[in-house]
Amino acid sequence: MATASSAADVVTVSPRRLAWQRRRRSLATNWHIFRHNKQATVGLMILLLAGLVAVISPFVVPESDLDPATATGTPNSPPSPGYPLGTDNFGRSVLDLLIAGTRVSLLVGITATIGAVFIGAVIGLVSGFYGGTKIDLVLNALTDWFLVIPWLVLAIAMASILGPTLWNIIAVIAVTSWATTARLVRAQTLSVRSLSYIERARVLGASDWTLMTRHILPNVWPVIFANTVLTVSIAILSETTLAILGLGSADAISWGRIIEEAFNAGAMTNGYWWWMIPPGIAIVLVCLAFSMCGHALDEILNPKLRRG
Amino acid sequence: MSLRYLGKKVLWAFLTLFFVLSVNFFLFRVMPGDPVALLARSQRLTPEAIEQQRALFGLDQPLFQQYLTYLGQTARFEFGSDLISGQPVWGQITARIWPTVLLVGVGTTLAVVLGVLGGIKAGWKRGSRFDRNSTYGSLVLYATPEGWLGMLLLIVFAGSLGWFPSGGYASPNAEGFERVTDIANHLVLPALTLALAYIGQFLLVMRSSLLDVKDEEYVDVARAKGLADLQVRRKHAVPNAILPTYTLTVLSFGFVLGGAIVVEAIFSWPGLGLLTYEAIEQQNYPVLQAVFLIASFSVIVANLIADITYTYLDPRIEEV
Numbered sequence: 095m096a097t098a099s100s101a102a103d104v105v106t107v108s109p110r111r112l113a114w115q116r117r118r119r120s121l122a123t124n125w126h127i128f129r130h131n132k133q134a135t136v137g138l139m140i141l142l143l144a145g146l147v148a149v150i151s152p153f154v155v156p157e158s159d160l161d162p163a164t165a166t167g168t169p170n171s172p173p174s175p176g177y178p179l180g181t182d183n184f185g186r187s188v189l190d191l192l193i194a195g196t197r198v199s200l201l202v203g204i205t206a207t208i209g210a211v212f213i214g215a216v217i218g219l220v221s222g223f224y225g226g227t228k229i230d231l232v233l234n235a236l237t238d239w240f241l242v243i244p245w246l247v248l249a250i251a252m253a254s255i256l257g258p259t260l261w262n263i264i265a266v267i268a269v270t271s272w273a274t275t276a277r278l279v280r281a282q283t284l285s286v287r288s289l290s291y292i293e294r295a296r297v298l299g300a301s302d303w304t305l306m307t308r309h310i311l312p313n314v315w316p317v318i319f320a321n322t323v324l325t326v327s328i329a330i331l332s333e334t335t336l337a338i339l340g341l342g343s344a345d346a347i348s349w350g351r352i353i354e355e356a357f358n359a360g361a362m363t364n365g366y367w368w369w370m371i372p373p374g375i376a377i378v379l380v381c382l383a384f385s386m387c388g389h390a391l392d393e394i395l396n397p398k399l400r401r402g
Numbered sequence: 403m404s405l406r407y408l409g410k411k412v413l414w415a416f417l418t419l420f421f422v423l424s425v426n427f428f429l430f431r432v433m434p435g436d437p438v439a440l441l442a443r444s445q446r447l448t449p450e451a452i453e454q455q456r457a458l459f460g461l462d463q464p465l466f467q468q469y470l471t472y473l474g475q476t477a478r479f480e481f482g483s484d485l486i487s488g489q490p491v492w493g494q495i496t497a498r499i500w501p502t503v504l505l506v507g508v509g510t511t512l513a514v515v516l517g518v519l520g521g522i523k524a525g526w527k528r529g530s531r532f533d534r535n536s537t538y539g540s541l542v543l544y545a546t547p548e549g550w551l552g553m554l555l556l557i558v559f560a561g562s563l564g565w566f567p568s569g570g571y572a573s574p575n576a577e578g579f580e581r582v583t584d585i586a587n588h589l590v591l592p593a594l595t596l597a598l599a600y601i602g603q604f605l606l607v608m609r610s611s612l613l614d615v616k617d618e619e620y621v622d623v624a625r626a627k628g629l630a631d632l633q634v635r636r637k638h639a640v641p642n643a644i645l646p647t648y649t650l651t652v653l654s655f656g657f658v659l660g661g662a663i664v665v666e667a668i669f670s671w672p673g674l675g676l677l678t679y680e681a682i683e684q685q686n687y688p689v690l691q692a693v694f695l696i697a698s699f700s701v702i703v704a705n706l707i708a709d710i711t712y713t714y715l716d717p718r719i720e721e722v
Contacts, residue, residue, distance in 0.1 A: 239421055242705055244660035247678070247697040251429060251690050254682050331547055335664055338549040339682060353550055357668070362556045363568065370557070374550035381545035 124394050134390030140383035144376075148197040155190045160347060162186065173368050180368035182352075183359045188369050191352050195373060198348040199380070202264055203330035209268030210329065211322045214275025219314065221276065222283025223306050234280070240273035246335065253341040260343040267332045275321050279314055286313045316395035324388035327381035334377055349373040407713065415706045422698040427472050430691050481692040491692045494677060501571055502673030505666070506658045508589060509596025514651050516597070517604025521647070524605065525612030526635055537609070540602030548599035552668040555591050566591050569670035592669040596662070600654065607650055611643040618642075645716055649708050656704020659697040 128134050159166075162184035167177055169185045179188035221233035249270045256262040286292065287310065295309050330349075336342060337350025338357070356370040463471070475481075481491040524533040543551075560568035567588050615621065616639060624638040659674050666675030674693060681689035 235417075235421075239418055242418065242698075242701050243422070244657055244697040244701055246660045246663060247694050250663070250678065250682060251694050254685060254690065255429070255687075327545060331545070334547040335549060338547070338664060339667060339679060341682060350547070353547070353553070357549075357553060362553055362561055365557070365561065367557060370550075370553060374547065374554070377547055377550070378542065378545045382541060385541060385545060 127394050128390055131390045131393075133386040137383040137386030137390070140379055141387065144196055144200060144380050144383070147193055148200045151193045151197045155193050159190045160186060160194055170364070170366055170369075179372055180366070182355065182366075182369050188352075188372060191347055192349070192372055192376060194347050195349040195352055196376065198260070198343075198346045199330055199333065199350070199377070202260065202267070202333045202348060203326045203380075203384075206264045206267035206271070206329040206333070207322055207325045209264065210272040210325055211275050211318060212272075213268065214272035214321075215279050215314075215318050217272070218276035218279025219283055219306055219311065222280040223287060223302070223310065225280075225284050225287065233276075237273050237276045237280070240270070241277065243270075245270040245332075249332065249336060250339065250341065253336055258341055258344050260346045263333060263336060263341070263343050266336070267329050271325065271328060271332065275318065275325065278317050278321055282314045282317045283310055286310050320388055320392040320395050323384055323391055327384040327388075330377060330381055330384075349377050408710065411706060411709045415702050418702050419699065422695065422702070423473060423476060424469075426691055426695055426698075427469055430687055476695070481695075482688040484686060484689060491688050494689065495674065495692055495696065498672060498674045498677045500673075501671060502658060502662050502666070502675060504585075505589065505592055505671055505673060506596065506655075506662050509593040509665075510600065510651075510654055510658075512593065512597035513600035514604055514647075514654075517601045518608050518644075518647055520601070521605040521608025522612060522635070522640060525609035525616065525643075526639070528613060528616075533609075536605060540605045543598055543602040544606075546599070548595060549664040549668055551598060552592070552595040552665055555595055556668065559591060569668075571672050588671075592665050592671050595665050595668075599665075604647060604650065608643070608647045611646045612639060615639050615643045645712070648715065649712060652704055652708040652711070653701075656701040658700055659693065660701075 128138075167181035167185035167187055169181060169183050171177065171181050173180045177187045177189065179192065181187055182191065217233050217237060221230045221237070224230045249266050252266045252269070253263060256266065292305060292309055295305055300309070333342070333348060334350035334353065337348055338354050340354060342348060342351040342354060350373075352373040353370060356366065356373075359366070359369075361367070361370040479492050481495075484491055484494065520536050524530075524536045527533055556568055559565050569588075571585065571588055620642075621634060621639055624634045629637075659678075662671075662673060662675035663678050664675070665671070666673050667679035670676060674696070677689060678693050680686070681693065
């Protein structure tokens with residue numbers, strides 16, 4: 095009798111509902127692990143704070159405060175009650191610049207990462223799915239090439255040709271940083287592809303598209319997700335490097351751009367530390383936070399990495 | 403090493419190089435406009451002058467013909483002339499190459515030595531105070547923009563303390579031995595910036611590969627034989643864990659140029675990096691094109707060296 099009643103239970107619960115129950119449960123477990131990881135918690139708090147600043151920045155810092163023509167402070171003055179982080183050479187408040195820069199730097203970092211991860215995931219998935227074929231050979235060679243190419247030099251060439259707008263910088267960073275994701279996704283796809291449930295789905299008549307998107311992608315997704323979080327810090331650092339070299343977007347103030355302006359105004363020789371140091375610290379904190387969260391996610395989502 | 407493996411690797415290097423050449427050609431010629439259009443953007447040219455320039459660059463030829471011409475010129479090290487000074491680009495490159503080699507050589511060597519020693523110490527005593535501090539330190543350095551790091555060192559050691567010069571390669575009037583110490587003095591801050599920027603990756607890679615071999619049976623056997631802890635580490639664990647770090651080291655020497663651009667720009671170190679920085683400011687495309695080619699070439703060569711020497715160090719690789 096017992097078996098009969100449990101069979102009846104199974105029938106009343108639809109597979110979809112079962113799947114969602116399972117997902118909710120594993121999400122709860124993962125959140126539990128994440129929350130008890132000290133690094134991950136600190137990282138997440140920093141990111142939430144940075145995200146909050148980025149969202150409210152247009153309401154806190156009016157456009158006119160960022161315009162060199164309408165700035166009100168005395169140029170190059172050290173921190174004072176009115177200007178907690180001093181002013182730059184136009185008399186703009188460095189704190190205001192920093193708050194506005196949070197929005198731009200996060201926007202560039204996250205958008206470029208989404209672009210890079212999208213390209214990398216598609217190429218890695220297709221390459222791995224058709225592993226061993228000509229398609230794989232070509233895509234893999236392309237990935238290899240982007241892995242060995244000195245990204246900064248390629249980025250410089252592209253950025254100086256395309257011109258320094260925010261979206262061009264984002265595109266340049268995305269195009270030069272997808273290869274690692276593609277490599278990881280391909281490896282994971284190759285190992286998932288050989289599992290027997292894929293064989294089964296194929297025998298049942300699933301098309302390549304269905305196999306890739308409905309059967310393989312869900313199993314590759316954790317790798318993509320953890321990798322995405324790690325890629326953001328690389329993208330933010332890339333933007334900083336390009337900005338310091340004078341290839342930052344001319345129409346938006348990012349943290350890297352503040353550093354570049356400070357450097358060009360001789361902040362180092364003149365001792366304007368309040369102008370140059372804060373944006374760098376902001377970059378270090380946010381990149382560190384993304385890395386800490388990314389490593390924690392990597393450990394949670396790839397249980398093989400968990401060491402005793 | 404089998405000839406077949408060697409042949410495969412060399413062929414791969416050539417294919418990659420060919421691809422680099424093609425990208426280099428199309429990126430600068432086809433994407434936003436040809437060199438003359440770029441030239442016309444920065445200077446006012448009459449239509450006749452534009453036509454004349456187009457003929458000079460061979461832009462009136464079919465694209466494929468241009469491509470072949472370009473390949474031939476590159477093979478003869480003809481990279482065209484600088485848009486600003488009119489000097490041949492190749493001459494500028496050769497004049498700037500040694501300062502970069504010196505800077506990156508010293509900086510990378512420092513990073514490798516300190517990173518490997520630190521990684522061994524950290525990995526061998528996993529969870530110790532040194533391990534925790536060095537791992538956190540590496541993560542922080544990894545998250546630090548190297549240009550900004552260089553500026554910090556400048557403020558502290560050149561500005562406030564005045565221990566080192568704030569930039570450049572050498573003072574103009576130093577001669578003989580004095581010149582050597584003078585260059586060394588100028589070298590300290592940029593090389594230190596590079597070393598700090600790269601030390602983290604060497605430390606973390608060395609640490610994690612040592613962790614991988616630490617629990618292997620042969621390490622237990624060495625211990626069971628009664629060898630001292632340091633002997634086990636030096637003779638049995640480290641040699642088996644050093645390979646990933648070795649590859650990383652060879653590859654980073656390939657990235658010589660890429661790594662030096664920002665640091666050279668900050669410290670006005672007159673190498674290829676500073677040349678690149680100046681070329682960006684002046685929109686000097688022939689120089690950028692040549693720099694891109696040389697940077698890629700050195701990476702390809704470093705990869706080839708890593709692949710080939712690796713099979714000597716670990717013969718199992720070849721079968722894969």
